[in-house]
Amino acid sequence: GAVVSQHPSRVICKSGTSVKIECRSLDFQATTMFWYRQFPKQSLMLMATSNEGSKATYEQGVEKDKFLINHASLTLSTLTVTSAHPEDSSFYICSATSRNNEQFFGPGTRLTVL
Amino acid sequence: TQLLEQSPQFLSIQEGENLTVYCNSSSVFSSLQWYRQEPGEGPVLLVTVVTGGEVKKLKRLTFQFGDARKDSSLHITAAQPGDTGLYLCAGVHSYNTDKLIFGTGTRLQVFP
Numbered sequence: 001g002a003v004v005s006q007h008p009s010r011v012i013c014k015s016g017t018s019v020k021i022e023c024r025s026l027d028f029q030a031t032t033m034f035w036y037r038q039f040p041k042q043s044l045m046l047m048a049t050s051n052e053g054s055k056a057t058y059e060q061g062v063e064k065d066k067f068l069i070n071h072a073s074l075t076l077s078t079l080t081v082t083s084a085h086p087e088d089s090s091f092y093i094c095s096a097t098s099r100n101n102e103q104f105f106g107p108g109t110r111l112t113v114l
Numbered sequence: 115t116q117l118l119e120q121s122p123q124f125l126s127i128q129e130g131e132n133l134t135v136y137c138n139s140s141s142v143f144s145s146l147q148w149y150r151q152e153p154g155e156g157p158v159l160l161v162t163v164v165t166g167g168e169v170k171k172l173k174r175l176t177f178q179f180g181d182a183r184k185d186s187s188l189h190i191t192a193a194q195p196g197d198t199g200l201y202l203c204a205g206v207h208s209y210n211t212d213k214l215i216f217g218t219g220t221r222l223q224v225f226p
Binding site: 004006032034036041042043044045046049091093095097101102103104105106107108110 | 155156157158159162212214215216217218219221
């Protein structure tokens with residue numbers, strides 16, 4: 001099956017700093033990638049849709065200036081959490097859509113903001 | 115607004131028992147998927163159902179899509195400790211085929 005990787009798997013940062021998370025489709029091209037956030041013991045909440053070569057589409061309530069998404073190539077999307085605060089601590093998961101519209105999920109990135 | 119409600123939220127059972135997890139919505143979905151997620155990992159796809167009334171079996175797991183494509187169920191026969199995890203349903207709306215909306219999740223614990 002298709003493989004999606006995320007880097008880093010874990011990151012701890014100080015409040016006020018910015019953190020970049022990478023999502024890569026390793027063996028297929030993905031024109032669309034999705035970013036999700038998952039708080040402890042909760043389900044996945046869609047944050048935004050990342051479209052290659054165009055601006056991301058954000059879900060209601062998600063600040064686009066705080067969560068910067070860049071989808072510069074068909075295999076890479078990045079999520080930058082700007083001026084991170086402790087409430088941004090969460091498990092961030094990306095997925096990439098294959099040609100037959102099947103979504104493959106990355107292993108997730110655990111962000112802890114001190 | 116959570117469009118997909120799962121029940122139960124939590125389930126603790128003994129090995130060998132059977133269980134059913136429900137995924138309900140007032141919205142119609144063009145397809146619905148079931149995932150299992152383990153702590154600290156991304157969700158792993160178990161099955162996709164696309165036709166109303168469809169039933170799919172995956173070893174001890176039986177998945178059903180409602181006739182009206184608004185609900186689904188996952189039945190596990192003779193649960194094993196390895197079935198422990200967070201089970202998530204996720205649907206693709208008929209009118210917006212690129213977004214996957216996740217259910218509220220069911221956390222299953224199977225004790226030996």
